[in-house]
Amino acid sequence: MTEQRKLPIVVLLSGSGSNLQAIIDSAADDLPVEIRGVVSNRADAFGLERARRAAIPTRVLDHTGYPDRAAYDRALIAAIDEYQPALVILAGFMRILTPDFVKHFQGRLLNIHPSLLPKYRGLHTHRRALEAGDRMHGASVHLVTEELDGGPVILQVRVPVEPGDDEAALAARVLTQEHRIYPAVIRWFAEGRLRVNRGGIELDGEILQGPMVMEFNQVTAG
Template sequence: MSFPIVVLISGSGSNLQALINQSLQGQLNVTISAVISNKADAYGLERAREAGIPTHTLSHKAFDSREEFDAALQIIIDQYSPKLVVLAGFMRILSEGFATHYLGRMLNIHPSLLPKFKGLDTHQRAIDAREKEHGVSVHFVSPELDAGAVIIQAATLIENNDTADSLGNKIHALEHIIYPLAVRWFSEGRVTFHDGKALLDHKELPASGILYNNTLQ
């Protein structure tokens, strides 16, 4: 039986497309029950419609507070009874109540090697800090921003001629590999969340999660 998930987006939805592609190819045994965006012009909504996935738009601007928006969003999500909520470029800081409601069953992907460079503009910040490498992390969502238990990271070297855009392109390619992998692990029961920690195959992962290599299955 397929594993129901709901995906939240704010933009182009390239990670959503990676999930759709692997699902169609039989590499990922999930059903994307719905795609929800806080922006009506998010291209990811078109990707979802082309794949026959129900879509919803809920503008945060229509609400007086973060908590009111999150409460309305939660109602939409929960009508699909997902086993996992996937944040795929959902550009919202979540309220504590919302994050707690989905604790242990909501994933996010962040474009840095956490705990480095939480927040925005991570590619330029990594270049400005003269880092030798940069990367991306898939983690459980916690009430604290970009601080949940990390499942998997992937890294790439920062070249002397890299710009924020070129580095971002390399990071995107890695995102499209490790996010479906983490979702698959969760759907198969291999990745779990216990006492604030991420576990893979019942073994507690280090704080930085597991580092991706192409032998991981």
């Protein structure tokens, strides 16, 4: 895969950046992407250090320096556009995005969420799954729309809830699977297998009627 054919992407994060690391590691192997930049709203996000170690340009855009969400998102759009990405990856970016931001990147904005959407949108998903007595939990990669955690789901992984699990144990088990499914979906985009059009999301020329599902420890597609 030549450098010119690699999909240019930008990653947004607010914290540790473990999903960024999974993408970096996959790109060092054979994932055909060029990570042009990593942007964070927090200067202390460890994900920025992960990017620096991989010689990826970083930028901090502190949301506290802006009068409102709309002003921040306008600045964020401008910062991202400087990198000219074909795909924008939300990897633990803890900001609710404005409709204008979502519209600007429509069809090329992905998020990963730690639940089997549409269950448990929002925060504290692992706690809520445990409180509900769920036997299966998981994670979802979805296209971002104006509805919080409500965009079309592309790929999910089902993760068993084990007897005696607490929130931390379940979260850790889910996170290992996030590191499998996010690079898989990015690969589908990069290889032209996954396309977004007005008719919906196509994978290998077929409209997805619902999310692809990867079982726990199943080999990733692609």
